[in-house]
Amino acid sequence: MEQLQAVQQVDRYVHERRTTDQRFVGWGIYFFLLSWVTLGIYVIVMFYRRLNRADLFRDRRMHYYNAVIEASKQYAEEHGQYGASHDDLNDLQRFVKEHFEDDHKPIKAGLSLFLSFITLGIYGCIATYRLMRFWWQIQLTEQDFYDKLSVTWTKLGILRYPVTFEPVPALNRSFGMHFLLSFVTLGIYGIVWDYQLHTDPEKLYPEVHSAEDTILNTLRSIGPALPQ
Template identity: 85%
Template sequence: MSVSGAGEEAVDEVGSVPVRPDPKMELSRRGLWSPSGNMLDESRESFRTSLRTHRLGALMDQLQAVQQVDRYVHERRTTDQKFIGWGIYFFFLTWITLGIYPLVMAYRRLNRADLFRDRRVCYYNAVIEASKQHAEEHGQYDACHDDLNDLQRFTTERFEDEHKPIKAGLSLFLSFITFGIYGCIATYRLMRFWWQIQLTEQDFDEKLSLIWTKLGIVRYPVTFRPVDDLNRSFGMHFLLSFVTLGVYGLVWDYRLHTDPEKLYPEMHSTEDAILNTLRNVS
């Protein structure tokens, strides 16, 4: 009986010991383990894969943005036109076409300004987008979000207010029906455009340099120096042409023909510097 009693007591003591939960069962309940494998390791690997995919996607977006900048930089081969020499145009082509070629040249001069304007709009937008992609990839977007939006707003307002399209075809048509009066307005806008677009470029580069310095892209600012010779007075040219009975008009016509070619080298140099910087950091 004592043996039997001892056995019963042992059973009671064993039954009173608390049973600890199986660690695998606890992990399985939380969804971190399964009999087929360790789900915790699988979850970590899935997270790493997702992170690599996100980084790769951000890198591809940045490369595409830089490619857009490259595209609009190289479009200058067709938009930033250099015309035939002024002497050949005025003393040769004008005479053999019985005065028709000056009309063609007037259209091309006005259209050249519009082509240049449109390319600048696309170029500025592409540079801003590439800067956004760089900031986002490096986790700095919040630090420069407002600055980039302000730069985008600045360029949009400047082109809507200061650099409206001249519209060569419409300008020539209005010149005909107004007996040349609108031609003076179009010429004034043309002269003003080639000077004002340089000021926009200067302001854009200054603002962009501040943002890029904050992002650590550059240590020294991107600079652009306007060509002062293009800051010409329409009123003075018109008055001198009137006083000299049109003689000074030849000088005026020569400047309208060649002035844009004076700013191309400086503009292109700045574009190349910005494009090379974006390539180096992408």
């Protein structure tokens, strides 16, 4: 029963992607229509939504990772293999905790928007830097998590082949270079940069969702029947 509940938690955080992994209105409609029709107000709205999207994704990943680890512990315990995997799973849990406390701190969209206003946009640059850094680094954490989990699951006999995740190289960009190019081109490159900020997360969603589906389907196959 505890194994079923653990798998249900994984299922819950996988399906939360319907609301957290958001695809925004097309960039062309946003930039060339909505931003002008609303006299720039929608630009502020979109700035907030982009930051908040990162925080929602962050929270879902953290809960998902912990749910997968808990389901792994329950499986190991119910199959008399907890002693063999105890250290590995605890190390993986520490890995998740440390990364989310140190590398993936929440951007806090509301606070960032407020600070951007009172600093006349200066903090907006800091928030944008953190946003770019987040979408790249969360992929590295994702890759490391699956590498470590695959080793443990192989020991437990849950799977024969590792679960793989490949980061999207295009998301590894330099904030300083983008800022400089936007400055020297009098804002023209800033349009390209804005497009990237708008669409970058959508490039990694398919890879993230594919890995999640593999994990969830594997847990369903080795445990009690889970309601669809």
